[in-house]
Amino acid sequence: MSALVVTGTDTGIGKTVFSAGLVQALGARYWKPVQAGLEEATDSEVVARLSGQEVLAEGYRLQLPASPHLAAEAEGVEIDPAQLSLPACDGPLVVEGAGGVMVPLNRRMLYLDLFARWGAPVILCARTQLGTINHTLLSLQALRAAGCRVLGVVFIGAPEREVEDSICLFGKVVHLGRLPMIPGLGKAAARPGRAAGSDALARAFATHIKLDLIREVP
Numbered sequence: 001m002s003a004l005v006v007t008g009t010d011t012g013i014g015k016t017v018f019s020a021g022l023v024q025a026l027g028a029r030y031w032k033p034v035q036a037g038l039e040e041a042t043d044s045e046v047v048a049r050l051s052g053q054e055v056l057a058e059g060y061r062l063q064l065p066a067s068p069h070l071a072a073e074a075e076g077v078e079i080d081p082a083q084l085s086l087p088a089c090d091g092p093l094v095v096e097g098a099g100g101v102m103v104p105l106n107r108r109m110l111y112l113d114l115f116a117r118w119g120a121p122v123i124l125c126a127r128t129q130l131g132t133i134n135h136t137l138l139s140l141q142a143l144r145a146a147g148c149r150v151l152g153v154v155f156i157g158a159p160e161r162e163v164e165d166s167i168c169l170f171g172k173v174v175h176l177g178r179l180p181m182i183p184g185l186g187k188a189a190a191r192p193g194r195a196a197g198s199d200a201l202a203r204a205f206a207t208h209i210k211l212d213l214i215r216e217v218p
């Protein structure tokens, strides 16, 4: 296993928290190709705090909390996919996209085009809340149509077995586990220093995420 892409059905669904748990479990490096929004803790900072692992520098750091293409344009910049090759890395690398799979990087390219270009396996994060079947099935269809290799879906939230099973049935996709909500994790991750939630996240990962399926990836 070298690089793993973590994407999701939407923004704010727990991709960064899941990425932090994965980085911690695999002893991996983390890379955020485009960080749009610098006012609050960045995804790289949150992952570093929650995982205790070093993170790589972002490809682009943009001030505006907006879609990458708009955040770049606001600074008179165009995101160049040639600048976003997967960084060389000794061990496993966890790469987190932004928002969902069809978020534009510039006026010609969406995130899923970049994932397909990399050829790296993709983990799709999905909420368990109402509405997720539609969002997840559409995201799977879009990823596959773009030529991405989908490793499976990780659910985030309270258990919804029937919903999770329906997604796996219609989406013909592997269930890689469900990360429950961990109380107080957000506040802990927002403070500088190694977060108090790290151990709880590691325990939740060990219990709920099928790491063997993720580690097996060639």
Ligand SMILES: Nc1ncnc2c1ncn2[C@@H]1O[C@H](COP(=O)(O)OP(=O)(O)O)[C@@H](O)[C@H]1O
Pocket: 008, 010, 011, 012, 013, 014, 015, 016, 017, 018, 156, 157, 179, 180, 181, 182, 183, 184, 185, 186, 187, 189
């Ligand atoms: N498993 C979880 N347990 C507790 N809080 C979580 C969990 N997943 C996400 N959150 C919280 O939800 C918010 C959004 O999560 P985040 O990982 O940043 O989402 P995304 O990367 O998809 O935008 C954050 O405040 C985060 O702390």
Ligand SMILES: [Mg+2]
Pocket: 015, 016, 043, 096
């Ligand atoms: Mg994130």
